Amino acid sequence: MRLSTFLSSMAIGTAISLSFSVGGAAAAGKVNLYCSAQEDWCQVMAKGFEKASGITVNMTRRSSGETFAKIKAESKNPKGDVWWGGTGDPHLQAAEEGLSTPYSSPNQAQLQAWAVAQSDSAGGNTIGIYSGALGFGYNEDLLKEKNLPVPACWKDLLKPEYKGHVQMANPNSSGTAYTTLATMVQLFGEDEGFSFMKGLHKNINQYTKSGSAPSNPPPAARTPSGLCLSMTPSNRLSAAFPSSPWRPAKGPAMKSAP
Numbered sequence: 001m002r003l004s005t006f007l008s009s010m011a012i013g014t015a016i017s018l019s020f021s022v023g024g025a026a027a028a029g030k031v032n033l034y035c036s037a038q039e040d041w042c043q044v045m046a047k048g049f050e051k052a053s054g055i056t057v058n059m060t061r062r063s064s065g066e067t068f069a070k071i072k073a074e075s076k077n078p079k080g081d082v083w084w085g086g087t088g089d090p091h092l093q094a095a096e097e098g099l100s101t102p103y104s105s106p107n108q109a110q111l112q113a114w115a116v117a118q119s120d121s122a123g124g125n126t127i128g129i130y131s132g133a134l135g136f137g138y139n140e141d142l143l144k145e146k147n148l149p150v151p152a153c154w155k156d157l158l159k160p161e162y163k164g165h166v167q168m169a170n171p172n173s174s175g176t177a178y179t180t181l182a183t184m185v186q187l188f189g190e191d192e193g194f195s196f197m198k199g200l201h202k203n204i205n206q207y208t209k210s211g212s213a214p215s216n217p218p219p220a221a222r223t224p225s226g227l228c229l230s231m232t233p234s235n236r237l238s239a240a241f242p243s244s245p246w247r248p249a250k251g252p253a254m255k256s257a258p
Contacts (some may be wrong), residue, residue: 011116030056036086037065064090071099088176095125134179158199170207
């Protein structure tokens with residue numbers, strides 16, 4: 001049994017059908033879900049499906065890159081039934097390598113054209129369910145405390161005053177970080193794009209596993225700025241870590257997520 005990507009017309013709060021080919025998982029009354037969205041989204045999807053279907057969901061949350069690596073490692077003895085959320089590229093790679101199976105959702109007609117295009121490009125093995133812009137989150141209080149200016153463009157992040165004050169995820173494990181790398185190459189060209197990433201590396205104080213982590217780090221690791229999906233900080237605002245979403249004037253990248 002190959003792992004099948006989960007197709008839904010909405011990101012949150014839908015009644016989910018697992019009538020596609022996942023072997024006897026649904027018939028056995030349980031489904032193993034690999035989720036690469038934010039933890040709270042994953043919990044809502046798992047609990048909502050359990051309530052709607054009566055099927056137990058065993059959910060494991062990992063970043064896109066980590067999940068892809070796990071699925072590939074398990075290719076001869078699959079453990080998962082559904083992979084939901086995360087960035088699009090790993091899902092497309094899984095489809096290309098035959099690690100997932102095609103499925104046509106009865107809700108597909110409700111989706112936007114960009115979401116269906118993801119399915120068309122993957123032979124039906126995956127589909128877009130939400131999208132977000134890649135941007136920047138900053139902590140206003142910490143910027144003021146450290147007398148740092150608010151960055152106005154991508155290249156501002158290379159300024160020496162930001163040394164040790166920027167976080168981003170690791171492209172080896174995070175789909176969001178891979179999108180960041182691809183965005184810089186598309187904006188500035190290959191040579192200048194990689195030069196940007198090298199310059200940014202000098203100012204990074206920590207590479208996290210997950211793309212959402214820089215927007216809401218634990219108190220001991222708080223940093224004024226963090227590269228992330230701009231939807232993430234706005235969804236994760238808290239009194240303990242006030243942050244503001246920011247989209248650079250040039251080149252906010254869009255990512256679709258299966």
